[in-house]
Amino acid sequence: MDRFAAQPLKGIRVVEVAQNIAGPYAGEILSALGADVVKVERPGTGDDARGWGPPFWRGTATTFQAMNHGKKSITLDLKDPADLQWLHGFVGEADVFVQNMRPGALAELQLGPEVLCAAHPRLVYCSLTAFGHKGPKQLAPGYEPMVQAYAGLFSVNGTEDGPPARVGMQVLDLGSGIWAALGCIAALFQRTATGRGCVVDTSLFETALGWLQVSMAGFQATGQQPARHRSGNPNVVVFQALPTADGEVVVAAANDRLFAKLARLVGHPQWAADPRYASNALRVQHKAELLPQLQALFRERSTGDWIAALEDAGIPCGPIQDFAQVMAERQTEAIGIFQNIPDVDLRVVGLPLSFDGERPPVRGRAPELGEHTQDIRG
Numbered sequence: 077m078d079r080f081a082a083q084p085l086k087g088i089r090v091v092e093v094a095q096n097i098a099g100p101y102a103g104e105i106l107s108a109l110g111a112d113v114v115k116v117e118r119p120g121t122g123d124d125a126r127g128w129g130p131p132f133w134r135g136t137a138t139t140f141q142a143m144n145h146g147k148k149s150i151t152l153d154l155k156d157p158a159d160l161q162w163l164h165g166f167v168g169e170a171d172v173f174v175q176n177m178r179p180g181a182l183a184e185l186q187l188g189p190e191v192l193c194a195a196h197p198r199l200v201y202c203s204l205t206a207f208g209h210k211g212p213k214q215l216a217p218g219y220e221p222m223v224q225a226y227a228g229l230f231s232v233n234g235t236e237d238g239p240p241a242r243v244g245m246q247v248l249d250l251g252s253g254i255w256a257a258l259g260c261i262a263a264l265f266q267r268t269a270t271g272r273g274c275v276v277d278t279s280l281f282e283t284a285l286g287w288l289q290v291s292m293a294g295f296q297a298t299g300q301q302p303a304r305h306r307s308g309n310p311n312v313v314v315f316q317a318l319p320t321a322d323g324e325v326v327v328a329a330a331n332d333r334l335f336a337k338l339a340r341l342v343g344h345p346q347w348a349a350d351p352r353y354a355s356n357a358l359r360v361q362h363k364a365e366l367l368p369q370l371q372a373l374f375r376e377r378s379t380g381d382w383i384a385a386l387e388d389a390g391i392p393c394g395p396i397q398d399f400a401q402v403m404a405e406r407q408t409e410a411i412g413i414f415q416n417i418p419d420v421d422l423r424v425v426g427l428p429l430s431f432d433g434e435r436p437p438v439r440g441r442a443p444e445l446g447e448h449t450q451d452i453r454g
C-alpha cells in the first residue's frame with residue numbers, strides 16, 4: 077500500500093491559533109490525516125497546556141504531547157503590528173484556519189472570519205467556542221466542567237442515589253475537536269466544487285447537546301428527566317453491571333432474544349415467557365423484581381466464570397477494567413491503536429480509524445515552543 081494512502085490530507089496547510097484541548101485536537105486530527113499544521117503560539121509560555129501537569133514527559137505536560145504531535149510551532153506576538161501583518165499574509169497561503177481563542181479576541185485583531193474570508197475566499201475558517209457563535213452567551217468563555225454542568229451532562233451521570241457528576245474525561249473538548257475536523261474536511265470537499273471556502277463553527281455546548289440527543293428525545297416525549305444509572309441504561313433491561321463473587325461484570329442482554337439466552341443460562345428459562353419479563357418494556361416496568369434475583373445468582377460465581385459462560389452463550393458482556401488492564405488486553409494490541417511518538421518514546425492513542433487497514437501514523441513529536449519560527453518566517 078502507498079505509504080501516503082492513510083494521509084488523505086497531504087498537501088493541505090492548516091494554521092492553528094488554538095490552545096488547551098478542543099482546538100488543538102481538531103488540528104491534531106487534521107495533522108494525523110496528513111495536513112501540514114503550523115501552530116501559532118505566544119512567545120514565552122505558548123499554549124497553556126504545555127504547563128498542564130504533572131504528569132510531564134521530557135519537560136512538557138503529557139496533555140500537550142498528546143494533542144500536538146506532528147505539528148510545527150511558531151511564536152508570534154499578535155500585539156506586534158509586524159507579527160500580525162505577517163500572519164495575515166501567511167494565512168493567505170493556507171487552506172484551513174483553526175482557532176479557539178477567547179471569543180472576540182481574534183476579531184479585535186482583524187483575524188475574524190469576516191476579514192480573513194473576504195481577503196482569502198478559498199480559506200476554510202473554523203472556530204471552536206464554549207457556547208456557540210451567536211446568542212447571549214456567544215462571547216462567554218468556558219471550560220469542560222462548567223459546560224458539562226450547564227448543558228445537562230452532569231444531570232444524567234452518576235449513581236442513582238448520588239449527586240450529579242461530571243463525565244470523567246474531556247468528552248466535550250475532544251468531541252468538539254472531532255466535529256471541527258469533520259466540518260473542515262467537509263468544507264474542503266465542498267471547495268473542490270465551488271472554489272470557495274466557508275466558516276465552520278462548533279462549540280462545547282453544541283457537542284454536549286449532540287451527545288445527549290437520545291436522552292433529549294426521551295425528555296421531549298415524556299417531560300421527565302432521565303434517571304441516572306451508574307453502569308447501564310435505565311431504559312434497557314438487562315443492560316448493566318451485575319455483582320459477582322469477586323467483582324462485577326457488565327451484561328448487555330439488550331433485546332428479547334438475548335434476554336432469553338440469559339434466562340436459560342441462569343437456570344430460569346421460563347422468564348423469557350413470563351408476562352412480567354417477556355419484552356424490554358415489561359422488564360423495565362418490573363426491574364425491581366427481576367434485578368435482585370439476577371444479582372443474587374451472579375454473586376455465586378466469579379467474574380471470570382461468568383464472562384466465560386456469557387460469551388459461550390453469545391451474550392455480550394465485559395469486565396470493568398482500569399487503564400493497565402486495558403493496555404494489557406490482546407485486543408488492544410491487535411488493533412494497534414497505541415503508537416509511539418517519535419523521538420520522545422511516549423505511547424499515545426493514534427487516530428481511531430484506518431484506511432484500507434492502515435492507521436494513519438504518528439508523524440512526529442510535539443514541537444518545542446517556537447521551534448519552527450525561523451524555518452517558516454525566514
